[in-house]
Amino acid sequence: MRHFDLIIIGSGSGNSILTEDYEGLDVALVDGGTFGGTCLNVGCIPTKMYAYPATVARHAREVERLGVEAEVTRVRWREMRDRIFGRIDAISRGGLDYRRSLPHVTVYAEHVRFTGPRTLRTASGEELTAEQIVVAAGSRPVLPEVPGIDLPQVHTSDTVMRIEELPRRVVVVGGGYIGAEFAHVFSSLGSRVTQVNRSHRILRYHDPEIAERFAREAARQWKLEMGWALASVTEAEGEDGAVTATFTDPEDPTLTMQIPADVVLVATGRRPNTDLLDVAAAGLDVREDGLLAVDEQQRALAGGTPAEGVWALGDISSPYQLKHVANAEARTVQHNLMHPGSLRATDHRFVPSAVFTSPQIASVGMTQAEAEQWAVEHGTEITTKVQDYGSTAYGWAMEDHVGLCKLIAEKGTGRLLGAHLIGEEASVLIQPLVQAMSFGLDAHTMARGQYWIHPALSEVVENALLGLEVPEHSPLAPEALVARR
Structure with a gap:
């Protein structure tokens, strides 16, 4: 021992x-x-x-x-x-x-x-x-217990990145961030991709407005099939290396759908x-x-x-x-x-995440539904603002009709409760919002207490902050910044 x-x-x-x-x-x-x-x-x-x-x-x-x-x-x-x-x-x-x-x-x-x-x-x-x-x-990775799940054409995110060739046809099973990222990778590099999700909502943990916008754009780039559960994978006859993925309706197993593929990526969590x-x-x-x-x-x-x-x-x-x-x-x-005598705790209050798909997605804090429930429990009100990328000068330069920044704040104080972005460099644009939430900076102070480079894409965040119905002199604002304004 x-x-x-x-x-x-x-x-x-x-x-x-x-x-x-x-x-x-x-x-x-x-x-x-x-x-x-x-x-x-x-x-x-x-x-x-x-x-x-x-x-x-x-x-x-x-x-x-x-x-x-x-x-x-x-x-x-x-x-x-x-x-x-x-x-x-x-x-x-x-x-x-x-x-x-x-x-x-x-x-x-x-x-x-x-x-x-x-x-x-x-x-x-x-x-x-x-x-x-x-x-x-x-x-x-989690693998469903279905026939054919051990075939060499069936992969998880642990194995699919090392395959020998770019496959012609890819079936992505799962509607979470892993499935979304790989659907983007294979589709954008030239594979014909079908993404299949058991539920009728993709990216279900994200704010619904972001998830709906993403579903719209994803369906424009690859095929989306919603409401189907993987039932089996079988090797296809007469087509070297190909398989057929069979799906059933979770509510009616007699309804089936078959999709031919060269690679089946299981991204179910x-x-x-x-x-x-x-x-x-x-x-x-x-x-x-x-x-x-x-x-x-x-x-x-x-x-x-x-x-x-x-x-x-x-x-x-x-x-x-x-x-x-x-x-x-x-x-x-x-x-x-x-230092056993002075233990520290991990701060999990404002954990951001990003999905590197097309378009990119980033999120921190509460969704609108969560914030509305929080407001009821705390006897307060919230305010929201959705700002399109295309409303800014850089958005005009990009001819952007996809991106948006959605902010959620407490109405009486301007405290930011949630931020949700979809579009170009969303994972970068969200960082100042994470910083504001982490250090208690209210929305109006954040918007007017600093310069925003014009005409950078970050103006979409500035304009979203200014669009929130919050007081100009928040009780959260540091006195020095109130004086400067």
């Missing part, structure tokens, strides 16, 4: 905990997957490295409205793939080699399970114990890896959604109270499944491990 000061399970955001402050500790870093975690190897980074050239290709096909004629003559898929993973795989190998080179770190490149409180067994049978354990073991760790053996609490239960300080819970010496972060314990959230939680754990 080997005893450590600290064991970290997972080499994604958990790996970032190990700074020079930990050089005096005997540390084990355990990961049976690819070193670097989801974001680096199969998530955020490679998907966006595909999404960017896909967006460039999409723009090339749509610039005719600006008086420019362009076309995409060829997509060199293998070259694109090898450029992406040539870089990523080197980072993964380099990170693993670096950790192995440190005298105070022991790397276990295998899976582990809990056998008791702060006690683990590796896949090879070695027993490990520690004073402190950080669980950062991530999540994995991800699940936390708690079930692979046997956390019950350590007495740790698991929520109904499968997440490892934690408190605000990222301490894992056992019987509703913090388990001694066990912490968790990232997809295994966070409902957000976002790298920037996992990094923030890692910073919390990093501090709390070394």
